[in-house]
Amino acid sequence: MTGNEFQEDTPSLGDRLAAEALIVDLGAYEGPLDLLLTMSRTQKVDLRQISILDLARQYLAFVEQAKALRLELAADYLVMAAWLAFLKSRLLLPPDPSEAGPSGEELAAHLAFQLERLQAMREAAAQLMARDQLGRDFFARGMTSDVSRVRRITYTATLLDLMQGYARVRTHDDFRPFVLDRDAVMTMEQALERMRGLIGFAGDWTDLTSYLPEGWEIDPARRRSSTAATFAASLELAKEGHIDIRQSDTFAPIEIRRKSRPDA
Amino acid sequence: MPDTPEKSLFEAPPMAEQERMVEAILFATADPVPLSGLIDRMPHGCDPAEALALLRRRYEGRGVRLVKVGDAWTFRTAPDLGFLMQKETIETRKLSRAAIETLAIVAYHQPVTRAEIEEIRGVSVSRGTVDQLIELEWIRLGRRKMTPGRPVTFVVTQTFLDHFGLESARDLPGLKELRAAGLLDSRPPPGAAPLAGEEPDEEDADQSDMFGD
Amino acid sequence: MPDTPEKSLFEAPPMAEQERMVEAILFATADPVPLSGLIDRMPHGCDPAEALALLRRRYEGRGVRLVKVGDAWTFRTAPDLGFLMQKETIETRKLSRAAIETLAIVAYHQPVTRAEIEEIRGVSVSRGTVDQLIELEWIRLGRRKMTPGRPVTFVVTQTFLDHFGLESARDLPGLKELRAAGLLDSRPPPGAAPLAGEEPDEEDADQSDMFGD
Numbered sequence: 001m002t003g004n005e006f007q008e009d010t011p012s013l014g015d016r017l018a019a020e021a022l023i024v025d026l027g028a029y030e031g032p033l034d035l036l037l038t039m040s041r042t043q044k045v046d047l048r049q050i051s052i053l054d055l056a057r058q059y060l061a062f063v064e065q066a067k068a069l070r071l072e073l074a075a076d077y078l079v080m081a082a083w084l085a086f087l088k089s090r091l092l093l094p095p096d097p098s099e100a101g102p103s104g105e106e107l108a109a110h111l112a113f114q115l116e117r118l119q120a121m122r123e124a125a126a127q128l129m130a131r132d133q134l135g136r137d138f139f140a141r142g143m144t145s146d147v148s149r150v151r152r153i154t155y156t157a158t159l160l161d162l163m164q165g166y167a168r169v170r171t172h173d174d175f176r177p178f179v180l181d182r183d184a185v186m187t188m189e190q191a192l193e194r195m196r197g198l199i200g201f202a203g204d205w206t207d208l209t210s211y212l213p214e215g216w217e218i219d220p221a222r223r224r225s226s227t228a229a230t231f232a233a234s235l236e237l238a239k240e241g242h243i244d245i246r247q248s249d250t251f252a253p254i255e256i257r258r259k260s261r262p263d264a
Numbered sequence: 265m266p267d268t269p270e271k272s273l274f275e276a277p278p279m280a281e282q283e284r285m286v287e288a289i290l291f292a293t294a295d296p297v298p299l300s301g302l303i304d305r306m307p308h309g310c311d312p313a314e315a316l317a318l319l320r321r322r323y324e325g326r327g328v329r330l331v332k333v334g335d336a337w338t339f340r341t342a343p344d345l346g347f348l349m350q351k352e353t354i355e356t357r358k359l360s361r362a363a364i365e366t367l368a369i370v371a372y373h374q375p376v377t378r379a380e381i382e383e384i385r386g387v388s389v390s391r392g393t394v395d396q397l398i399e400l401e402w403i404r405l406g407r408r409k410m411t412p413g414r415p416v417t418f419v420v421t422q423t424f425l426d427h428f429g430l431e432s433a434r435d436l437p438g439l440k441e442l443r444a445a446g447l448l449d450s451r452p453p454p455g456a457a458p459l460a461g462e463e464p465d466e467e468d469a470d471q472s473d474m475f476g477d
Numbered sequence: 478m479p480d481t482p483e484k485s486l487f488e489a490p491p492m493a494e495q496e497r498m499v500e501a502i503l504f505a506t507a508d509p510v511p512l513s514g515l516i517d518r519m520p521h522g523c524d525p526a527e528a529l530a531l532l533r534r535r536y537e538g539r540g541v542r543l544v545k546v547g548d549a550w551t552f553r554t555a556p557d558l559g560f561l562m563q564k565e566t567i568e569t570r571k572l573s574r575a576a577i578e579t580l581a582i583v584a585y586h587q588p589v590t591r592a593e594i595e596e597i598r599g600v601s602v603s604r605g606t607v608d609q610l611i612e613l614e615w616i617r618l619g620r621r622k623m624t625p626g627r628p629v630t631f632v633v634t635q636t637f638l639d640h641f642g643l644e645s646a647r648d649l650p651g652l653k654e655l656r657a658a659g660l661l662d663s664r665p666p667p668g669a670a671p672l673a674g675e676e677p678d679e680e681d682a683d684q685s686d687m688f689g690d
Contacts (some may be wrong), residue, residue, distance in 0.1 A: 033599025
């Protein structure tokens with residue numbers, strides 16, 4: 001008990017080693033509260049009887065050491081350090097009645113509560129994970145297609161699908177890299193639809209350009225787009241086996257004709 | 265069987281225990297289990313054949329029976345109760361992207377007209393999509409809108425809420441919350457920054473309006 | 478219930494028969510079946526609740542057990558026989574410490590907001606953590622909180638209860654002790670008084686709802 005005062009000022013070898021270990025393992029802590037909880041264990045008392053003042057000193061010493069070692073501390077750690085320094089001064093100085101706000105004791109009590117609660121949640125989590133678990137300790141029915149009589153299709157989607165779907169539609173406007181809102185654009189689908197209706201009438205080889213929609217051959221932009229679309233559509237039709245394509249020479253007109261089917 | 269010559273170092277579990285073991289294994293395994301499979305999995309010295317015989321007798325006349333399929337064993341529901349099983353073979357399929365997006369828009373914007381859905385999605389909504397959602401009982405017709413043409417609106421149903429584990433459509437997170445949860449990865453382009461700043465608020469305002477509280 | 482006024486035209490099957498029916502239905506399904514599901518599927522006039530009680534007793538100490546999960550029922554193998562089932566074990570994704578703690582906080586503090594989770598853990602909840610728990614279907618969205626901003630809340634699901642062999646959230650280990658110790662109160666930091674005035678009451682109301690006591 002008497003050694004307590006002494007220890008606070010000159011930490012024992014063990015304390016120093018512990019602090020160094022803390023610094024080395026900083027990455028293992030999930031934020032300042034986690035670190036404080038770990039430090040509080042060295043006091044080896046019930047969390048409700050813990051000395052917040054000691055804890056604040058320990059934490060501040062830790063931050064000082066980390067700074068001396070030029071370790072980068074996340075902002076969280078520095079914010080906590082500033083707050084604990086403030087708390088420490090409030091705890092040490094006699095209360096100033098003119099000062100508004102909660103007393104040092106109230107703040108300290110809340111921090112103790114937070115530590116106790118975090119510790120309790122950790123223990124609860126451990127207890128939870130130690131329970132018998134489905135698929136590990138106990139098992140569900142392995143065979144579920146016991147009877148196959150009525151086959152009904154149900155569609156399913158998860159909440160995550162729904163939320164992601166909504167996020168997708170609500171953000172696609174922001175990200176459309178460019179927009180094909182021009183009227184001088186013909187899509188391959190349009191060309192394909194148009195050609196499907198026309199090829200039935202074309203018995204012999206016909207120049208591809210004669211398939212361009214009326215009025216589209218004059219304006220250069222429209223001609224370019226419709227030619228490309230019609231050409232792509234003719235390739236698609238050839239692939240499907242509806243037409244033959246030929247080109248007699250480089251840059252010569254591309255000609256197409258309906259394929260005569262053996263079964264037709 | 266203490267009198268067998270090759271008595272193992274460890275006593276085999278009592279027969280009642282072996283019966284429990286066989287019961288659990290057959291219950292949890294997807295395919296019928298051959299006797300050799302039981303022997304492999306049970307502790308040394310067990311006699312699954314006897315346990316099976318006992319188990320079979322235990323389940324006689326029950327709702328499920330222990331049956332032999334080829335040389336393997338499995339539980340089957342009693343044939344006379346087959347009529348109860350009719351709902352068992354349900355084939356589930358994932359909902360299409362178009363349907364999910366349409367559903368999401370109805371959920372977030374209800375009551376919403378077809379034209380509004382198309383406006384938000386940026387593509388026309390096929391008839392089949394809406395029909396499918398209605399058939400699933402996830403959306404239904406709401407009140408007509410008091411705008412020219414008095415278009416019908418769509419709203420989500422109780423079945424929808426049940427399926428997605430929601431207490432009400434109001435509990436769906438807004439854009440801001442989706443973003444915070446990391447569900448909204450995409451960031452608006454730099455140019456659109458001022459708009460993006462306002463958007464979430466507006467969204468929230470929309471939503472509380474929408475659900476009229 | 479032969480003395481009910483609206484007695485059906487057909488006599489309900491005898492209780493032993495109803496027990497067989499419940500047994501067959503539950504045996505055939507991997508997922509828990511709610512009482513309402515049993516009522517839907519069984520002939521008119523049946524009382525599955527009583528049949529369930531009988532059935533539960535019948536399977537006591539067997540290799541499989543009848544367990545209650547939320548308001549649904551299912552068969553599960555006895556936990557002491559897990560060692561036999563190793564072949565069936567599906568490798569589950571290892572949960573991070575953050576995910577496990579977040580899960581515990583949702584379970585013990587539900588309905589809980591993201592801000593409250595962060596307050597308890599002292600760090601921000603990383604993207605993906607909540608995601609992962611939703612994807613596992615262990616947590617879902619609850620009712621929005623009636624506090625400024627009306628934040629969304631999270632609650633645990635039936636799948637969670639099933640996975641950890643809990644009949645209800647009330648059966649969470651140590652729940653009573655934690656509550657008695659005041660560790661489940663949402664106690665605002667001193668100085669945050671104006672907001673705190675309303676919140677704790679409502680919180681308590683919500684929570685006793687959730688745990689239904």
